[in-house]
Amino acid sequence: MMKKITPEVTELAAQLRVDSVRSSTAAGSGHPTSSLSAADLMAVLMQDFLRWDVRNPKNPNNDHLIFSKGHASPLLYAMLKAVGVVSNAELLTFRRFGSRLQGHPVPPLPMVDVATGSLGQGLPVGVGIALSGKYLENAPYRVWVLLGDSEMSEGSVWEAFDHARYYRLGNLIAILDMNRLGQRGQTPLGWDAPAYAERARAFGWRAITIDGHDPIAIDEAYAEAVHETEQPTLIVAQTVKGKGVSLVANKEGWHGKALDQEQCAAAIAELGGLRNAVIELHAPPPISTEPPGITPSAKPLKLPLEEVGAKVATRKAYGDALAALGAARSDVVVLDGEVSNSTYAEIFKKAFPERFFEMFIAEQQMVAAAVGMNVRGRVAFASTFAAFLSRAYDFIRMAAVSRANVRLCGSHAGVSIGEDGPSQMGLEDLAMMRAVEGSTVLYPSCANQTAKLVATMADIPGISYLRTTREKTPVLYAANEDFPVGGSKVLRQSPRDRVTIIGAGITLHEALAASDRLAKEGVPARVIDAYSVKPIDDEGIRAAVEATAGAVVVVEDHWAEGGLGDAVRECLGGEDPVFARVIHLAVRAMPSSGTPQETLRAAGIDADAIVHAVQRVLETGAEERLCYLCGAPASWQIAVAGEDEPSTEEDACEVHARGHRHLAHVHAHEAHQHGRHPN
Template sequence: MSDSEATTSRVHEAIPDQNTVQVLRDMANRLRIQSIRAMCSSQSSHSMSCNSTAEIMSVLLFHTMRYKQADPENPDNDRFILPKKLALSDAVIGWCGQGLGAACGMAYTGKYFDKASFRVYCLVSGDISEGSVWEAMAFASHHALDNLVVIFDTNCVIYGASSPPGHCTDVYQKRCEAFGCNTYVVDGRNVEALCQVFWQAAQVKNRPTAVIAKTFRGRGMPNIEDAENWYGKPMSKERADAIIELIESQIQTNRNLTPNLPIEDSPEISIGDVKMSTPPAYQMGSKLATQKACGLALAKLGHVNERLIMLDGDNKNTFSEVFKNEHPERFIECFIAEQNMVSVALGCASRGRTIAFASTFAALLIRAFDQIRAGAVAEMNINLIGSHCGVSVGEDGPLLMALEDLAMFRAIPNCTIFYPSDAVSTERAVYLAANNKGMCYIRTSQPETAIIYTPQETFQIGQAKVVRENVNDKVTVIGAGVTLHEALAAADNLSKEDIFIRVIDLFTIKPLDVATIITNAKATGGRIITVEDHYPEGGIGEAVCAAVSTEPGIVVHQLAVLEVPRSGKPQELLDKFGISAKQIAVTVKCIVMD
């Protein structure tokens, strides 16, 4: 084919013939009718905003995008993310600004990991003012995601008011250009113009594209289109029937369009049954912080599976740089934008394309609770690592002391929570998380702690370890992480006074090993002490109390951080807030003497 013939072919692809244009208009009207019927059937108040994007949807789904209709999860398909629910969409995201970050993760995976031809389209509508949208825009530009197209549906609406700056498309154009995006402004009702800008976007290299589409709520609905006083109101059946009849009268064809098939160039991958190449290489008695052990474990596992990736929020102190140094091509820098980092990780993990681990300070993960919750709703496989937990952070101060993170993740459905206590159990936790389905959270600590397990020790999700026991044990003490070592120190000190305690390492907080807890509690007179570097609300103590609540004769005494902490040396803070070996010993004596 000559250059002129190729150019002509591309022009025809950009601007379809008039017959095709009319079919696209008609399909938009059919989508509009289906939207009205669905909204009226459910008495929803969202028919106006859904109607604003009918032409955009028609052009994307039946002209621009390449995918197999019968196989929506095909890895070669173009991706589509929108705040209005659709089976073809890859994530259940609502309209809270999370979709664009997920789209960035899909686009990053396509460009840098799969090196495939699929493109990613994301519709941004009522969530246009969310900060996470603009975090994602900065990410997309920095990483040159030229396979990403963001469509801004500027229908001038949020709940109860006009969305600033409303229909001011020039303002959005300047914003997007300032973020480094290739930007077009288009009439969102014009099928030909939409076809052309989506074609032009495919020609752009090294920059994402933003399409600013001027649209109208209630498009095609007389006396309702762009009327603010109609937003948020359900429509009567009689009025809906009249509008549907009017829209049907504008449909001129009975044709349907079949989407173009995708280019099949995504690599075949395997992310299942990941195995460590060798056992943990640690000696009992030596010391290492679990957050450093976590970074080393990820780097080690990265040599076993080339689809294991790591995302980080510009925090070198989490030891993510260990993975970065050994696998730079699979490390994604998300900067200090934790909400977007989690959304990008969700996008990277979609369709089973990667094993994604995202790491930052646990206190900063709290900012991304909305994104974490959305990931759970979508039943995504994603692994989150929170470092610098509890008052044992020490001098860095209370703002970086995560004392609420266990409560947050315990509230997430189907979330597995690992809380390893030494380097060996940390490496095993990383391995188990990489193979587990659903969301996983690994809680790691800053202080160096002794290695108490041999390299051959086996671990399972939901299985606790009894690490100290004696036939004369009077109390069962349950800890994890830093507080497990405080419990062991208390056991050593108490044994000198012929007072013996049983010590349990939970390993996973969720699911909890209820059987082990109850069995050992009964063996020690029904007496339990839980000790945790966390607030009492939602932590280990409450989890154990719930687990034994139906068992008669078991009493749980909770040691936890009971007030807002302050800066100080780690051991001083453990003492001050009542979760050190000293306080455990005092509590044991009080219980035994009762």
């Protein structure tokens, strides 16, 4: 068998090399040398092991191939040409605007399940795909991951090694393209194959070391790996970067550089000329069950809803809602970062242990596994403390690039967690999640609202984030209340309202307390629950601001940058800006341990601070416009080169707004911070 396939594999490998060089030269950029080193590894895989239905890329039994070293995309696209998915003409559109063949692979290109290129992510995502195959589907597919040796320095790779061993993922095979050279020189271990193998074995993996340019050795290693059922396999393949092209083979300084036209022609000649063979991949096993993730819900959704006034933490409501959702939908799975007794994901675990996956203290792996399960059609929820999701932010960012549907929950948000102190306080999470392309950011204030939003999240496309609170808070909404994404709720309102107070989560309760006190003082206040932080309710908030003559107080348990305050300011800005008098209360100094009420008071975001802010904003008076961006009086002119002196207040507002786009604003803003600036 080995002798029969070797000549065919040699020709296929040469074709893959030629096409990798051609496409990158046509683009004028790319990573041909990183592609050349792995051509033999991929040729053998295609010839004898990869089971993938070209005519049905969505076949649920197709193997999965992840190019974790996504910069080797010329090789992947050459493979797609070799199986007839990409034409020769399309191959030469590599890296061009509008081409499917982007610089690093992205869905929905066939065979590309997830976006890669941020190193250290392919194997963790592969763990998620393998978990689904083994534990949720009992499916026969294998997960192949091509790793670069530089990315073996990423901690996320070793999180994946650990979890693959723990879950006995014999359906996961990693291929290490050990070509010795990284971007700027030699990798830490160079060609020390035994060192990589020993590390893998220490993590409980089977490890096989081979010559990565010997088709027979490659074939034998793959054959050994596919017969393993309980142990993941790492194949350490010693290769030469730039293999087959003497100009660049094993040479430093060629990473990420395309050959010019003359060099390309010489390389093609050295590789034996152009080839246009189209091969037939092995078929996946027959489909014997329905594709994953499309089985209709067996039962109607029955959310656990509380009586108005009952005190329940939103984090507990999250766990209760997950269990209810799991009872209604067989496609729901839950992952947690070893804090399920705090996030209350343990409620789902107790109800559906077969669909709960413990990710331990490995937040990157947790998010990556959720992305991998999404590849298999699972509705994945992943939870940990809001503060710790920052460790996984690059995975969240790349999940958006992958167009993955992933639901995240961050508990213990803000200073209101109290005694645990600042290391546990999620104060950046709203800013982080709002910055993710296409994301949805939700911040419920009570148990019933949380339950409804969890149910909604199950069908939200893209990255969705739910922020929950440690403290028990009163239920504000009746069981029949609905909470559409992009909406808000008005909890206090009258025709005589003089100010709009906007809060969410814990600060909404402080806003309500402040509103009650203000009412006794003869100052009616409109209170808005901005539970949908992104998308925010532009129409509702702008209407409230106009109804209260532009007097606004925004209060949030978050750093001042990037959270609810900025969302409100953006809402008031845009093409038709509202020059409102805005005071933004937020956490502006490093917090410390204390009771929740002490930490809220120290941060200046409790009911007392809100009452004081309302008094200040009303003292400013409707005759003085304030900038919707920074809260400063718009009459403060910010110097812009070439601007004339404003002649009216309206002109002053326009000059001030334009000044925000000018570097001089930085200095002007600092100069005013200790003067009349209302913030």
